[in-house]
Amino acid sequence: MESLLKKELNTSTLKTTGHAGGGCISEGQTYETDHGRVFVKINHKNEARKMFDGELASLDAILKTNTVKVPKPIKVIDVSPGGAAFVMEHLDMRSLHRHSAKLGEQLADLHLHNLRLKQTLQKGEQTVGQGPGQSQLQHTDKFGFHTVTCCGFIPQVNDWHSDWVAFFTQHRIQHQLDLIEKDYGDQQARELWSELQLRIPELFQDVEVVPALLHGDLWGGNVAENEAGPIIFDPASFYGHSEFELAIAGMFGGFSGSFYSAYHKVIPKAPGFDKRLKFYQLFHYLNHWNHFGTGYRGSSLGVMRSLLK
Ligand SMILES: Nc1ncnc2c1ncn2[C@@H]1O[C@H](COP(=O)(O)OP(=O)(O)OP(=O)(O)O)[C@@H](O)[C@H]1O
Numbered sequence: 203m204e205s206l207l208k209k210e211l212n213t214s215t216l217k218t219t220g221h222a223g224g225g226c227i228s229e230g231q232t233y234e235t236d237h238g239r240v241f242v243k244i245n246h247k248n249e250a251r252k253m254f255d256g257e258l259a260s261l262d263a264i265l266k267t268n269t270v271k272v273p274k275p276i277k278v279i280d281v282s283p284g285g286a287a288f289v290m291e292h293l294d295m296r297s298l299h300r301h302s303a304k305l306g307e308q309l310a311d312l313h314l315h316n317l318r319l320k321q322t323l324q325k326g327e328q329t330v331g332q333g334p335g336q337s338q339l340q341h342t343d344k345f346g347f348h349t350v351t352c353c354g355f356i357p358q359v360n361d362w363h364s365d366w367v368a369f370f371t372q373h374r375i376q377h378q379l380d381l382i383e384k385d386y387g388d389q390q391a392r393e394l395w396s397e398l399q400l401r402i403p404e405l406f407q408d409v410e411v412v413p414a415l416l417h418g419d420l421w422g423g424n425v426a427e428n429e430a431g432p433i434i435f436d437p438a439s440f441y442g443h444s445e446f447e448l449a450i451a452g453m454f455g456g457f458s459g460s461f462y463s464a465y466h467k468v469i470p471k472a473p474g475f476d477k478r479l480k481f482y483q484l485f486h487y488l489n490h491w492n493h494f495g496t497g498y499r500g501s502s503l504g505v506m507r508s509l510l511k
Pocket residue numbers: 222223224225226227228229230232241243273290291292293294295354423424435436
């Protein structure tokens with residue numbers, strides 16, 4: 203592995219620093235190189251290349267918005283006998299605490315970036331340059347992403363769609379339920395979903411959804427800070443409804459009141475927010491059921507039942 207990394211990173215120095223960071227999905231390790239410190243995630247699953255290509259594309263897109271700090275992606279490398287390694291900039295991080303409110307503001311700026319690009323285009327202005335070597339993000343009026351991204355290790359269908367409700371229903375909820383059907387053939391899930399589908403339009407009757415670039419997996423374990431401000435990492439980006447981002451944030455803790463008030467100062471809650479948030483959380487419960495097994499069945503079915511009330 204070391205000789206492969208030396209060759210791929212074009213470095214004669216490659217020293218571990220003792221900083222290791224394993225998540226639920228991959229093994230992580232920081233190395234000193236001729237070009238500075240890098241953080242390398244390694245995963246030996248067959249799907250690792252796809253997963254890391256999606257993470258690289260996500261970090262690249264967020265970086266280009268210049269709104270919230272992410273590690274700079276460097277490259278994805280195939281490793282033998284199977285799997286891949288993802289090399290990115292190493293960032294010293296500590297738990298998010300002092301910069302919670304700043305993360306709220308910056309996340310709202312990330313979510314508004316695509317809309318602001320449109321407003322700039324409408325004014326006929328040139329878009330502002332973002333530094334050498336960084337091409338601009340283009341405005342999109344569709345939902346999706348140019349490549350597959352993985353929330354966990356399950357690939358998400360990101361095919362472009364002009365209708366958010368259709369995109370989310372088919373590519374997110376239905377996709378997860380198809381995997382559950384395949385592995386568990388759960389009759390209750392099937393029945394609840396057939397009832398719930400009829401109720402989806404009413405969840406969206408009071409809101410206009412515009413495509414926003416999302417981190418896509420913003421749970422408490424994927425946010426941190428350094429002296430200068432907040433950091434987010436391990437994204438599974440796509441253009442979607444900004445409210446979707448807050449769904450997983452609310453499921454496992456890690457975000458204080460100051461984060462939410464700063465966010466909603468910029469993007470206020472639209473009517474029907476709370477019920478839609480539950481619908482968006484359903485995706486994450488189902489995704490957890492598919493990743494970690496039936497421990498998440500009860501919560502998945504519970505959310506479906508509460509949405510039917
Ligand atoms: N660029 C980085 N620089 C330094 N440390 C990092 C960097 N990226 C991640 N880490 C550390 O490694 C840990 C795991 O990273 P990450 O969440 O990306 O892994 P993962 O296996 O994809 O995780 P999970 O699916 O559990 O969220 C983080 O909690 C953090 O401590």
